[in-house]
Structures are given as C-alpha cells and as structure tokens.
Amino acid sequence: MLKKPTAVISSLTMPWVALLEGMAFSPEAFSEDRERWSYSGKRGPAYWATLDDDFASCGQGKNQSPINLTQLLDGELPEIELHYPTQGDKVINNGHTVQVNFPSGNILRMEGQAFELKQFHFHSPSENTINGQSFPLEAHFVHADKRGNLAVVGVMFEQGAANEGLQPAWNQLPLHAGGQETLDVPIDATKLMPSSLEYYRFNGSLTTPPCTEGVRWLVLKEPVSISKEQVEAFQRAIPFDNNRPVQPVNARVIVQ
Template sequence: MSKKPSAVISTTTVLWLAMLEGMVLAPKALSEESKWSYTGNEGPAYWSTLDQDYLTCGQGKNQSPINLTNMVEGKLPEISLQYSGKATEVVNNGHTIQVNYAPGSTLELNNKKFELKQFHFHSPSENTIKGESFPLEAHFVHADENGNLAVLALMLKEGEENQALQPVWEKMPLDSGEKEALTTPINTADILPSSHAYYRFNGSLTTPPCSEGVRWLVLKDSVTISKEQLEKFNQSIPFDNNRPVQPVNARVIVQ
C-alpha cells in the first residue's frame, strides 16, 4: 500500500489524479477501446484485457477489495480528520455517484497529510468484513502532495435516514453524465461514526487501472441509510457497482 514516491508516475495514474481534481480530459485510457463496466465483456473479469494500462487488474498481488478476516492486533495510529464543508458538486459518472471537493479537507495519518478529493459509493459493498456484505459502502479518497492515495471506507446498513447525506441525495443526478452543483455545505465528519477505529491493509484502486500502493482504512463501525435512500441510489446506478473481493495473498490486515 505504501508505495514509495517515484519521479516516474504512470500516465494512467496521472490522468486518474487529474480526474480527482475535476479536470476534463480525453485520455487513451478512457477512449472507446478501453471503456470498462461492471457487467458483460467489459466487466471486472475482463478489465485486465481491455487496455495495456489495466494489466494490474489481473496481475497485481495487492488488489482491492478484500474480505477482511484473520485480523492481526497492532498499534494503529489515530486518524486525525480536518474536514470542511467544501463539497462542490455531485456527479453521476455512469459508474457511481461521486461528490467532488474543493481543497481544504484533510486526513492526517503518521504525521502525513492527505487531502480529500472526493467520495463515492458502491452497492453492495466492495469490501466485506468477516464475510459480511453491506448494502452500501462509501469511499473517501485522499491524496498527499506526491500523489499517494489513502481511502477511508465506511459501511452503511439499512436503517434510519442518513441526514448528513441527504443534501447529496436531494441533488443526486439520475442519469449518467449529469452533475449538480452543491450549494448546501456537506459536513463530511457528520457522515462518519463517532468512533474512528479502523482496519488497515495495503491495496489498490477498485476500478481500472487498479493501481496498487493505496492505503486502505476501513472503519469498524457502520452508519445507517434509509430504504428510500438506497432505492434512489439504485435508480441512479441501476446495477451492482462492486468489484468482487480479491485474494488477500500475503497481506496482513491490522486492527
């Protein structure tokens, strides 16, 4: 997960980071011949065959998501969150619902700061905990100044309405390619449970190019989301948008 910064960064990684910043690009990795999907011949089982830049999806040894089990006890550092309400827009990109952020929200871990770029959702959850799947999983994607990524994952289970997410749900575009400006501040910290206890493992992006070297922090506690909110998400993304769990291999999951 903690891949050392290098002066040489792959073209696909640069393009992916640019997308995090909200730039509009037309790279080869997003061209017609390398489109990817969650179903059919462009689904997860075929990602590594769709583009040379996606080979890691099939050949990587530290791929995400995983089933978190057989955890090892360890002294994990506390997560320090300094989140603002500077969410700028909610986007339906055809793969997920994504909330983009302006600079100013950070996660600090081991005295290293990662800036929140966006958060998005997968239904059902991509990671599972001791074999348990959840109806929704949120990924809060952060990057440090060198482009190293840290993803804070939150599980959501059906229950009471999630009021902190309601401003996003009210603006959620139903059609792929649409986006809506967010004028109501989103208190990201309110979306999270009061306890920030977490599991940690080394992993990858869960979508092409499946780049490895990602710090994964999966919160132990879940929060609720209402049946109606789940139904609206499933109207906007009308298919399961979760990559199947990947082999853990020699990785250690620390708690």
C-alpha cells in the first residue's frame, strides 16, 4: 500500500466514457479510431471538434486538459491511497499511444471514494506542463469508479537513470500500430510511482477525443527517472509527438 500526503477534490459526476482514452481495444475499434482523429494535419488537435459531433467538447469545453500548472493555490490537500496488488499483463500500441492494461483489483482511494485502475498510457513530450516546463514523457494512470467517474494520476518522467519499473513493458514494446503483447513479466504500477504522492489538483477532461470533461486530475509533483534510450524506444513505437497542446485554464483553480 502507498499512503502519502497529496489536493482538494470536488465531487464531479460524468457518464461512463466507453474507451477511457483507449481502454477498450479491438481491431474494429482500432481501425475506426485511427481514421477519426490524429495528432497532426487536418485531423489534428486544432480540428478535433469539427471531425465528429461527439467531439464538440474539444472546442467548446471550458475545463479542457492538458494545462500549464501555474499560479498555484496553496490548500490543505487530503491524502490519496494507492492499493495496487494486481499487475498489468498486456501492452498495446493503439496507434495513438502505448498503454498497459490491468485486471481488476487496483484501487485509488480519495475522500472516501474508490477508483479502480484500468490502464496507464504515455505521452511524449508531456501534455501537462509545470510552470511552463515540459518533460520528455508523461504517464496517465486512468481510474474509474463504479458510476464511470474518472480520476487520472499524471506522473512526469525526467531524463536520467533507466526506469526499471517500465522495463517489463519496454522489453515487449509493440513497435507497430495495432500490436499487442501479453507481458512475460507483469508490470507493477507501484514501481512507477515517486517516493512522494504530493500532487497538483485541477478539474479537467480527457486529453483525446471526445475530450469529455468532469475528470479529476492529480498530477504528482515529484518526477521519476527515465533513460534517454527508453524515451527513444517509446518514440520508435509512436513516431510522432502525441501530446495535445495545453488548453486555457479559464476560471479553474489549481491547488497544491
């Protein structure tokens, strides 16, 4: 169990988002999703809202993610607890990112609520920035409660020593869109977490279409290490920048 201090959570509800940023994976969904949007050109982020009526929030939403975390408000932040006893067993290249899927049983607890870890995936360079600073890689740990409310934990990676926690997935990294592997060595999500779980808190959205809002965002303050070679391996699997540009903060408050 990880139990460490961390931000103020408002009670938000939202409908179940079927893909949870690509959680569900099938050849049919993969093919259709690849055709609907991308990170560049006429299907890139600037055009997402025009590609499908379901993507309207990408252009009309007022609480969109990612953001630049700045002008932070100090607050008394409740703890989060991570109970991650089960291990990730599948790594997938869905054409937009690389993600690791998890069986049931991994729980994030915050303010008396339980959110189950569904998957984590990566963006390079980072989508969120901290006081304007970008990082070579950011992981998003996507959790959902029983009603479909989402909580995403963001972890920043800074270049340094190799990350041993990542290596089981990197050893079998699918290099082509549509590839998936069952991991020989399951991955332990706790090994990707920094020593401190202090975080920044804000209300946001999915960072990919349909850009649905009502997502609890918890971006951990302390980055973890990743080697230059590991970043380059990810970039071979996803050979383009897969980060949505930062969005206006508008009236939101970012608590630390």
